[in-house]
Structure formats: C-alpha cells, structure tokens
Amino acid sequence: MTISDVRESRSLLRIAGLPYFLIALVARLPFAMMVVGVLTAVVSIRGSLALGGLTSATVGLGTACFGALLGAAADAFGQRRVLLVLAAANAVALALFAAVVYGDTPDGLVLAAAFGIGATAPQVAPLSRARLVTLIRHRIAPERAPRTLSSTMAYESAADETVFVIGPFIVGLLAAATAPWAPLVGAAVLTAVFVGAFALHPTGRLVAPGREDGAAPSSDVRDLFRPRVLVVVGGTLGVGLFFGSMLTSLTSFMADRGRADEAGLMYGVMGIGSALFALGVAYLPARFSLAARWIAFASVLLAGSLSLLLAASPAAMACSLAVIGIGIGPTLVTQYSLAAARSPEGRSATVMTMVGSAVVVGQAMASALTGSVSERFGTSAALLLPIATAALVLIAAVANAVLSRPRA
Known part of the structure; x- marks a missing residue:
C-alpha cells in the first residue's frame, strides 16, 4: 500500500500536530524582522535614510534572486537539508551585517552584507505551504481535500499577515529597549532555533525526495x-x-x-x-x-x-x-x-x-x-x-x- 492510498479522516491539525503550526509561525518571524531591522540599524548607526532604504531593498533583491532557486533545491534535495544549511547561513549573515554596519566600512560592503541576508533567507512560509499541500494530497480523503486546502491557504496567509505586523513591532521594541543591533541578533537566534526546529520536524520527511512511496517522478x-x-x-x-x-x-x-x-x-x-x-x-x-x-x-x-x-x-x-x-x-x-x-x-x-x-x-x-x-x-x-x-x-x-x- 502506498502513502497515496492512505486517506485519513483526521483533520490536518491532528495529522501535522499543533507543535508544527506553532514552530512554523515563529520560524517566519525572522523574515518579517529582517528588512525593518536592517533599515533601523542603518538609519540609526549610519544616519542615512537613503542608504537605509537602499539597504532594505538590497535584502529584498537577494531574496528575489535566490528564493525560487532555494525552492527548487528543496524539491531536489529535500526541505530538511536545505533548511538546516540556510538556518546556519542566515544566522551568520545577520550577525555579520550587525558587525559590518557598526564598523568603519564602505557602504558597498554594507549593501553586500544585506544582499547576503536576503539570499540566505529561509523560505519558511512557502515551504510550509508546500509541506501541508503534500499532507493534504496524501493523508486527507479526496472529498474533504478541496475545503481543507482552502482552509490551509487561508490560515497560512493569515499567519503571514500576523508575523508581518508583529515583526516590525518586535524590531522597534528591541531597538528602543537595547540597541539597533538587537533586532538583528534576535532574528539570528530565532532563525537558528526555530528554522532549525522547522527543518527537523517529522513532517519534513514527507517532502524529502524519493521518500513518498509510489510518488511520480x-x-x-x-x-x-x-x-x-x-x-x-x-x-x-x-x-x-x-x-x-x-x-x-x-x-x-x-x-x-x-x-x-x-x-x-x-x-x-x-x-x-x-x-x-x-x-x-x-x-x-x-x-x-x-x-x-x-x-x-x-x-x-x-x-x-x-x-x-x-x-x-x-x-x-x-x-x-x-x-x-x-x-x-x-x-x-x-x-x-x-x-x-x-x-x-x-x-x-x-x-x-x-x-x-x-x-x-x-x-x-x-x-x-x-x-x-x-x-x-x-x-x-x-x-x-x-x-x-x-x-x-x-x-x-x-x-x-x-x-x-x-x-x-
């Protein structure tokens, strides 16, 4: 019997488990904090709004250039491997940016460090969607799948909206209470811990290449x-x-x-x-x-x-x-x-x-x-x-x- 033959009557929440949704929610926060955190740090430390805006855009450019490629890598090598590498690389990139922006470095190096943050940003939201879609396709009865898919995409979008409201608030709180580098370090810690936990969650095995029994090429x-x-x-x-x-x-x-x-x-x-x-x-x-x-x-x-x-x-x-x-x-x-x-x-x-x-x-x-x-x-x-x-x-x-x- 293949996985695709197994159609469970349980809800997606019970199949994936409540911890999965909590981990996936918190693992999105660093991405929501990155652009605002970079902008806050550059404007506060370098005193240039123009450079701050350009640096934030450079983070987005890094994500734009590598986002789809990282998704393709996840399809080819499995989410777990790709996310573990990205969790480590992005945490280092955030810490490196904090060091660069405080140092007496040229603006070009600041932009390069910002590009590195965007290029290594773990794509938790789209990968979570892909993971849950796999669960729906193989673990939910066909007659319930369309409504479950609609509900899941609704939840995922609401989760995105929530973290993009909370993320900037956390950045402002940390920067005001501590220092401009605090949001960047906080995002680095959250990335290492929660993106790592998201990568290692048991649902990650379902989207590993070759692990879905009977899956088509x-x-x-x-x-x-x-x-x-x-x-x-x-x-x-x-x-x-x-x-x-x-x-x-x-x-x-x-x-x-x-x-x-x-x-x-x-x-x-x-x-x-x-x-x-x-x-x-x-x-x-x-x-x-x-x-x-x-x-x-x-x-x-x-x-x-x-x-x-x-x-x-x-x-x-x-x-x-x-x-x-x-x-x-x-x-x-x-x-x-x-x-x-x-x-x-x-x-x-x-x-x-x-x-x-x-x-x-x-x-x-x-x-x-x-x-x-x-x-x-x-x-x-x-x-x-x-x-x-x-x-x-x-x-x-x-x-x-x-x-x-x-x-x-």
Whole structure:
C-alpha cells in the first residue's frame, strides 16, 4: 500500500500536530524582522535614510534572486537539508551585517552584507505551504481535500499577515529597549532555533525526495512556465507591487501631516483586516470558484484603492485601508490556492517560492519607485501607484479566468 492510498479522516491539525503550526509561525518571524531591522540599524548607526532604504531593498533583491532557486533545491534535495544549511547561513549573515554596519566600512560592503541576508533567507512560509499541500494530497480523503486546502491557504496567509505586523513591532521594541543591533541578533537566534526546529520536524520527511512511496517522478522544468502557473506568479507580483506602493505612499501621506511615525500603525489597519478576511475564505462555498473569487476580491481591492483619492484625513485613510484589507487578504489566499492546485508533480516547493518571491520583488520595486515619485511629485501622485497596481491584480484575475475555462 502506498502513502497515496492512505486517506485519513483526521483533520490536518491532528495529522501535522499543533507543535508544527506553532514552530512554523515563529520560524517566519525572522523574515518579517529582517528588512525593518536592517533599515533601523542603518538609519540609526549610519544616519542615512537613503542608504537605509537602499539597504532594505538590497535584502529584498537577494531574496528575489535566490528564493525560487532555494525552492527548487528543496524539491531536489529535500526541505530538511536545505533548511538546516540556510538556518546556519542566515544566522551568520545577520550577525555579520550587525558587525559590518557598526564598523568603519564602505557602504558597498554594507549593501553586500544585506544582499547576503536576503539570499540566505529561509523560505519558511512557502515551504510550509508546500509541506501541508503534500499532507493534504496524501493523508486527507479526496472529498474533504478541496475545503481543507482552502482552509490551509487561508490560515497560512493569515499567519503571514500576523508575523508581518508583529515583526516590525518586535524590531522597534528591541531597538528602543537595547540597541539597533538587537533586532538583528534576535532574528539570528530565532532563525537558528526555530528554522532549525522547522527543518527537523517529522513532517519534513514527507517532502524529502524519493521518500513518498509510489510518488511520480518530478515534472519537467518547462511545466513551471506554463501560462496557468505564470499568471498566478504575475498576480502575486501585482500584490507585492501594491504592498510596496501602498506603504510608501501612506508614509508620505502621514509625513505631510507631521505623523510619519504613525504610518506603520495605520498600515496595520489594512493588515489586521486582511488577516481576518483571509481566514474567512475557508467558509466560502465551493461553487464560488477560485477564478471568480480572484476577480471579486481584486475588484474590492481596486475599489478601496480608488477611495484613496478621496482621503483627506487620517480617519478617511483608515477607512480606505479597511476596505482594501477586505480585498487583499482573500486575493492572496486565492492565489496561493491556485498555485497549490497547479504545481507540477514534485515541484510544489519551487512554485510556492516563485509565488512568495514575486511578492518580495514587487514590494521592493514599488517601494523604490513610489519613494522617488513622492519626493519629486508629491503624495497625490504617489497615491496613484497603489491604484495602478490594484488594476494590474484585477487584469491578472481576468487573464486567469480565461485560462481557467475548460478546454473544448
């Protein structure tokens, strides 16, 4: 009897175990702390906001260049080996960056160290998704699998939103209570301990190459570049572009009112709503297809973005962000569900890291562009960029609907 023949009636929570979800949640925190921690350290120690922004973008660039490759390595060699190497390498990279930024070193070396942080960042979120998708495919009864997959992607997206709200808060707390290097060292410790624990968890054996009894050989690499996969990657790139443009233009909006330090709190209005509505996706009826969900929630995202043009006060801005949160969380859940469903055999970690890296790339690109537009043309011009990126997400949703039609 093969693993794929075993269809258990137990829930995914009981199959994976509660400790798995707790470990996977905390193991995401270092990634959420890295960009903000680097920015805080550079601005505080080097006294340059421009260098700080460039350094944070360089972390994202490192992740963008190597994220999908690390996912492919996990598919080829198993998550456990790859994650153990990355846990050690990333902890060292974080500690090295702290030493470099404090030293009398050229800015180029600071940027190189930041790139190393991004390049070695353990892709816990996409690898967790890939791991849970494997469990669903082989341990959940077929009639329960679609709803379980939807619930799992909803939880994973909510977990991402949660750590990206908590992560910057921890950075600020550690930096204020101790020193600018503290968040970096804290992230290094969390990486070594919890990413290591995530790698060694028993579920890691399920995604080791050759360990799934009766598993089919991995699909051809060309299958990763089929339109039905690429449209999802393009859609998540659009979400990343939205995140970057929204946060940067929001910072400009609050700075115009002398309250730039409150931009993160205001952004949290969107993040909290996004997480809550992401969890709600699990309760949507199965007849509300993934293609239709993407179009519906991307439309809400665009409508909320258009309302930014009417926001003349922080209160009005908070209302716009609340509407945006209704659209953005479910959109991401839908995109990850599509990515899971369309992952070629043996390539789930690769696809999940492609999708995750697209968000990081989009965020880094849009942050740099929006900052430049805000500085040259003002906040009103900068607020047009979230609208444009939301429109791109909707266009990708329509393209996906076309590609999702049954072939004649």
